[in-house]
Amino acid sequence: MLTITNLQASVEGKEILKGINLTIGKGEIHAIMGPNGSGKSTLASVLAGREDYEITGGTVVFQGEDLLEMSPEARAREGVFLAFQYPVEIPGVSNTNFLKAAVNEVRKHRGLAPMEPKAFLNMMREKMALVEMDQAMVSRSVNEGFSGGEKKRNEIFQMAMLEPKLSILDETDSGLDIDALKIVANGVNKLRSKETSTIVITHYQRLLDYIVPDFVHVLYKGRIVKSGGKDLALELEAKGYDWIKELAQEEVTA
């Protein structure tokens, strides 16, 4: 699905990603953890096509194509979805109209006709139920005045509507209460298939109790310094990051 090779990126001359290597197969869930400021959101943004970052080296191949060559919208239409760590508020743009436009763009790209209004409404209703969003929220402007948790839930609702192939969830769990966390995780699990892959960026093991990863990676100072199975997350929860930092230190000095 996705192959990242020696990816390097910087912003305003500051190097943030220093050679990321990561391969994600179809149907897999990968968790990315790591201390604050290590570059997790940067990696997610670079994959989604944010233009503030300069790619200084490396390649990203998504379904056999050069992802880095594509515009953000082309990536979205090809099936890359980023659930933002900090979703923006867009006053005056209704969730419904925006999603209709987005869904139809994705369909157009796949050679499908725009959805009939009725079919679209039915789809909305079905996906709303999946993440237990109410109509009032969907009718409002995109994220405007939403609480932190509501914004996160809205991201997953959008993901459900767009049916992506690769979903990148950037700290979707932060800001969610315990019940909401279960609902959102449950939604993500239901949307999974053998054909879709997921990258879960998180600081906490708790989310991974619900969305069980196949692989866990630790990102530190712009590099993946350790990878393992789901037990690695438990180990991090128990021991913190100090041993990882030491490990990274040894690697650099060695």
Added chain:
Amino acid sequence: MSEVLNLQEKLVKEFVRMEAMLNGQAQTPVHTIRKQAMVRFTELGFPTIRHEEWKYTNIMPVVKNDYAFNNHTTSSVTKSDIASFLLPDVEANVLVFVNGSFAADLSTIISQKGVEVMPLAEAFKKKTTVVEKHFAKYALWQNDAMLALNTAFALNGAYIEIASGAVIEEPFHLLFVNDSRSQSTFAPARNLVVVGTNAEVTIVESNHTLVSGENYGFTNVVSEVVLADNARLHHYKVQQDVEQSYFVGALHAEQEATSVLNTVVITLSGGIVRNNLSAVLAGKGADTHFYGLYLVNGKTLVDNHTLADHAVAHCTSNELYKGIMDDRSTGVFNGKIMVRPDAQKTLAYQSNRNILMSPNATVNTKPQLEIFADDVKCSHGCTSGQLDDESVFYLRARGLDKEQARALLLYAFAGEITEKIQLGTLRERLESIIAERLHQELVS
């Protein structure tokens, strides 16, 4: 400079000519005011950019033209000329003025209970008591050359009087056509609107210029409106005029207790457009709303000067003007809030927000707060910049292309103003015009 004097001299001559045609009307109190205003206009002269109120709006190109004056007799504006200016699918009172004169054959007046509507020229004869009570009492011309000019030539326009308690569903559409096809024309007009206690009415004002060749139309429409206790007036001004048009206009309102004034000014095109707007909150609990949107390109200059004058306690004013400016267009916003010593418990809010679509577009914005009472809540703010990159990226990350994302954001930005228009047909029409415009702008 000599050309400017020429126009001024020409206007003096026109005034004399007009007086000669007044017959019995030359001895009225109204005409006494006209004469004083004419004297004042000649003293003040046309404003230049040295005048603080006209700092960013140079009307010298406007006044250097040689204008015909009140040449309605030679005008031949037809129903089809104005068809596209009318509100679609609404039953409305439509008053059409061509070069300042009332065009009865183009107008539709629905006779209604509680409504007295007629050309102002007629009201000068038939409604002397009301006219003399209000005329030139709110549009204070003594220190405003353009108002003095309009007052001197206040011969025609709309007179609308709504009786106490009358709630009028059908809107009034005041349509000012400047026919400059055969010659550049100066077309002044003057309106007087009196809304009675507990009455409610909606007025749409639009101005349109017909030109050919190198001609320019110069239109000058001033309205005075009075809202009695608890009256409600919705006033929508729509400006979508040709490049070869100049508009200088004003609305001056006087509001009694708990009255509500809701104004929306939408400017979509034109040459030079200057709108003055003022409301004196003269009765306790009066409430005023000033909303404006200028969505312009090319070399259009739009200048909005507003004044919310809080004269007594417990009044509210709410103001939001927004601009989307492309190409070499210029925006000017000057919003003044005056809180007089007696106006305790005033709530006054003002905001001006601009999106500049081109590096050559400019906006000059100036809030002016003059507060002489201590127990008040006032706020003001202005911003100008580009569209928010974060928002554009968010929409693109969901599959919308750059142009779609920008159009959607701009449409939403404009929508905050258009949604204030309570007249559904007008709002929808403007929204579709704006959507179309944004689409064109972004693909070009």
